[in-house]
Amino acid sequence: MAYLPQESRLFGRVFGDAEMAALFSDERGLGAMLEVERALAQAQAELGLIPPEAAQAIEQAIAGFTPDWEALARATERDGVPVAGLVSALRRAVGAPYERYLHYGATTQDILDTALVLRLREALALLEGRLRGVLRHLLKLAQRHLQTPMAGRTHAQQALPIPFGFKVAGWMAPLLRHLERLGELRERLLVVQLGGAVGTLAALGEDGPRVQEALARRLGLGLPPIPWHTARDNLAELAGWLSLLSGSLGKMAQDILLLAQSEVGEVRESAQEGRGGSSTLPQKSNPVQSEVVVAAARANAALLAALHQAQIAEHERATHAWQLEWLTLPSMFAHTAAALKQALELCQNLVVDEARMRANLAASQGLLLAEALQFALAPHLGMEPAKALLREAVRVARAEGRHLVEVVRERAEVPLPWDSFREEAYLGAGPHFAARVLAWARDLLREEA
Template sequence: MAVSPLDSTLFQLLFSGREIAKLFSDEATVAQMLRVEAALARVQGRLGVIPEEAADAIDAVLFETVLPVSELTDGTGDAGVPVPALVAALRSRMDTDAGQYLHWGATSQDIVDTALVLTLASAAEVLEMRLEHSIQALKSLAERHRATVMVARTRSQQALPMTFGLKVANWLSPLLRHRTRLAELRSRLLVVQFGGAVGTLSALGGRGLEVMEALAAELKLQTPAVPWHTQRDGLAEFAGWLSLVTGSLGKIGQDIVLMSQNEVGEVREGGQALGEGARGGSSTMPQKSNPVSSEVLVTSARNNATLLPALHQALLQEHERGGAAWQLEWLSLPQMVVSTVVSLKHALYLIENLEVNAKRMRSNLEISNGLMLAEAATFALAEHLPRPEAQTLVKQCCHEAAASGLNLMDVLAECCDAPVDWTQLRDPEHYLGVTDQLIDRVLSSV
């Protein structure tokens, strides 16, 4: 096994998101830092903070430079951050006159944090797209099964009738809020970092804010009120959002795991195997079809929930710039992003290929012999006698029905002369409340 299954070839179909992982690769990280350094030189040249010809020379060199990661490894180990080695390597590729103006007025954290923000901007686009795909797939599934009656369970016990469409609408509803949350937090997350050594921009004299605002505009980022070297709430908020998304997807996975148990048999993961062999197959039990994608959703949710406290720990920064907490973000946040994208991939596959056994859902309703409609019977009787008496009578009849194996409505009809239509009451479709309106309320928000 690799150090992390997220980087593993063996586990790539389960946990790896190659597309999203490339955004956090060493090569992509160096490229983003080059992008920030080039943008800084361009805006400083335009503003006359550095000579325009020096800015042009820096921009030209950085445009055509692809730095081997190996060239920065030793320097990163020595400095604890790759920027000093990066700047040295770039200066060696340009003349001294231009090179002296590279990285003008910046500090290492400015470059690393802004490069990270640019990476997260790209990641947010992928997340938004995949979230939207899952939303649309759940909408279709809810609409398709709005009238498929099934057992609703509370505390894992049969409770009342509901429809599978409403269950799916409940899966969908938090994803709609996550979509809104992502749009709202972008302005707090995608913010340029530029403060110089201690966040005062003192190396630029009185032009620090001018450069910061120009750099933000150049990179299409927001401008902060003050440099956020030790203000890590934007990253923590984004990490919280990632955990919320995987948590909501994990809830879907957990429900499907439970509903696909042989004794329940209401749904089953469909689709083709992701690799070779039978999907969900066992090495020794040929009858098994394990809920693989559902389990990955649960695992990813728990993994992100485990990593999230690290981003909250990283809020504790020393004075004007820290080190240890900053590095803690590097260890945790990329994993959370990759896990979330992979969860959305599995969720979409699962939703689009889910096999729903409506017949088994109906038979599971009938297993209770009407006991699931005890509440319905109580409220029907309460129209003809005091509710406490109705509750007592229904409870007694529930015990008799359970002991005799008779339907609760037949037992009630025998022991009670209240003018209740027991035949109609025994049909669970007549006790679904405002299910249709609730589904419509969710789907109208899509």
């Protein structure tokens, strides 16, 4: 097993995601910090707090800055964070007499947190695009199968018939809620952090709030009511959203794993030959994509606790909570991105075996119609006698390998339309509920019916 599977040359294409990895790379992180320093100088020059020439010198130095990664690594090892070493290098690049205006009134956490928010904005856009892609494919799948009957299962046992489109709509509903939650989350999460040493921006005097507002405007970020150095609830909420999203994808993947079992065989991950192959068994086509999605969901659920621990920060600057975020949040993004990538391919290529679904229904010999028969008999016999009759009929049908409707008809001398008791006719409001979800999806995705 690799030290970090998502960065492994062997496992990277399974558990990793190149686009998300780029957003959390050192290069993008450094670029985001430079973007914040540039915007800060521009905001302060706009407000007349530093000379315009200073902002120009800072912008030129940043534009031409080539990082000495080894020197920055040594400085980060020394200080625990990269900002101090970066600011020193930038000040040398700016030179006299304007170097003192770089990083003016800010502190390390202002730069790192705001730079993080800039990257989170890009990362969430990437995840949203994929989530919408998954939903579009599921929408088409559900539309095709609004009336396709299959066995609905409870406690891993066949229970009642349902449309497969209803099952797919059940996968979609939480994903649609996550899409709505994302819009709400962005408003709280994508805000600037500028508070100075303890959150009061004392070094900027009365101009602190104006600088904060100007910086937020230049970066296209929201304005928090108070600096959030040690209030990390928004990041914990983000982690919760990542875990919820991957968990809902995991539920879908777990269902697919079970439906793809040899004894069930109602779906396959793909028609592609050779996918999920075995080193020993030539007949195997393992559901490897679903396995990865479930594993990612469980990993995120485990990591979520660390982000909640990171909310416990001391006074106006924490001693370790910050580092907990660094250790866990990028991994949660990696897991979620990988799960969405696998889920997107899964939804695009899923093979639905309608004939096998019908065969599995037929193999129950009418047992899935027990509830329908019970409710049909109740007006004639009473509910408890009807239930007792059905229990005995089920026992006989199983013991003798007979169809349940045939057995009940022998024992219940009541006028019922016996030939109408068919699994595909007992779908209840399943198609209606599925249609509701599809209408909701079309509205959110702006898809036409």
